[in-house]
Amino acid sequence: MMPLVKKAIEDCTFIAIDTEFTGLDLEATENDKCKLFDTIPERYQKLKKRATKVMPCQIGLSMFTKDPNDNNYSVETYTFYASSIEFLNNHGFDFNKFLSCGIPYLNEAEVAQFWEEVNEETFSLPHIRMMDFETVGDIDMKINKLLESSKKSNNKNAKSGTNNFITLPIHNACHVYFQLNEIRRKYPSTWAYTEDDKIVVKVVTPREKKNLAEEALDDQEKLLKDYLGFTRVFRKLKHSYKPIVGHNFLMDLMLFYQHFFDDLPDCYETFKEELHRQFHFVYDTRLIWLNMRTVYKFKNLPKGSSLMGIYNAFESPADELTILYQPSIKSSNCEKYLHDKYPHESGYDSFITGCVFMKISHVLSSKRLEMDGDKMFLRFKSFNQHMQAVSPFVNKVLVPFSKTAYIDLTGKDPEPVVPGDLYIVPKTNRCLSNTELSQLFDKFGYVEWKLVNHKRAAIVVVSNLGR
Secondary structure, three states, X not given: OHHHXXXXXXXXXXXXXXXXXXXXXXXXXXXXXXXXXXXXXXXXXXXXXXXXXXXXXXXXXXXXXXXXXXXXXXXXXXXXXXXXXXXXXXXXXXXHHHHOOXXXXXXXXXXXXXXXXXXXXXXXXXXXXXXXXXXXXXHHHHHHHHHHHHHHHHHOOOOOOOOOEEEEEOOOHHHHHHHHHHHHHHOXXXXXXXXXXEEEEEEOXXXXXXXXXXXXXXXXXXXXXXXXXXXXXXXXXHHHOOOEEEOOOHHHHHHHHHHHHOOOOOOHHHHXXXXXXXXXXXXXXXXXXXXXXXXXXXXXXXXXXXXXXXXXXXXXXXHHHOOOOOOEEEEOOOOHHHHOOOOOOHHHHHHHHHHHHHHHHHXXXXXXXXXXXXXXXXXXXXXXXXXXXXXXXXXXXXXXXXXXXXXXXXXXXXXXXXXXXXXXXXXXXXXXXXXXXXXXXXXXXXXXXXXXXXXXXEEXXXXXXXX
16 A cells, blocks of 8 residues: 555655544643643643553545646545554564554654664564463473484485475464574574475575575665554655644644654753654634634634534535635545545544645635735636635644744744633632632633632633634
8 A cells, every 4th residue: 555655755746644643642640731820841741641651543534636727636545544453462672662552653763773672683572472381381392302303314415405494383473484483593503484385494505594584684674664554654754845734733632742753851942843844734624714713703603713614514515615716636546435425534634634624724725815806806717816715724723722922933833812810709718629629610601710819819811712
């Protein structure tokens, strides 16, 4: 599948992504929870902590390609599911993270560790320990018998053609590479390889072993490719310089950074700089939608900003979204997404993220030309016109439930919008409780508070930021 994915990335116009990740952070404390009171660096630290504890288990990529001669986009979608390889749960190298919990991947630090362990010949040991004790003992007995037989044959000047090899069954395909390496290491006068779904162990001279070992470097490269898994796709995305689109995807980007590039840095500004080096053009459809709804004061649009809600709004558009020459979608390999809904399937979510981006871009492009008095708004638009319409939002990623609307990957973040705090004190000299405040403010929507003055007062913040 990798050649198809690479070609789709190379040929496309823009790429939409979606990530599903493992688990809830059950160890999170009250201080770890995201709050309206957070500064952006504080919010980054909280999300960083979460990103190091969860793992991507499903990733959707949808490559959209604009037809230069027609008013349509073709789309090719791929879903990368959790690995089904039954391999090593307790390897000290922490490969269990993708073999048991997610898509195969390594970041740059883990690639360096891979080569270090391979070169030190310690990489195979945990795998061998997982093999059945009797199986290992049986293999050792057969190889020792082969070596004794070979030695006797040499001493007796046996005729050429005497068998100097044995075959062993493959008990677990996941361990084969490591089993071969262990046999080669443990028995210097042998060479082990696979042939016809069996392991062959033969007696070799030192010169033969040296030549065979040099040829075996290709096996290590192949193993690294297997371990890299989705990291190879990430690198292709990075070098494609194509626009990357997501919906409310700050956490997705942080997961991509942590698991496919490098450990998230402690410094928030460093994170922004490095992320921009990986992805040069990033668009958040939720941020664009919220801004569009506010600027054009659309009255009949849904108040929510969920991905499915926006997609449905375009599927049955109000008058404000009924724009002439809306581009159509042609499926290359995901016809089912055009007719049915598959919520929380990452391939489907990436597909509708791309559709929403395309439709929002078209609305903004048409509105912009219409306001300028340009009759071009009555014709279908090129991709460049669509990108010009969303250019104010490039490299800006929404920060949900925050006083700061978004982070700017290429500049200074906007000033926080402070929505007038309330200072609450009880009439009597007593302490306030979270339960009491929750009951008091529950009917007013999303409200947060912070107890102060030894719980005898509270600062209350109302989320009227429209996000």
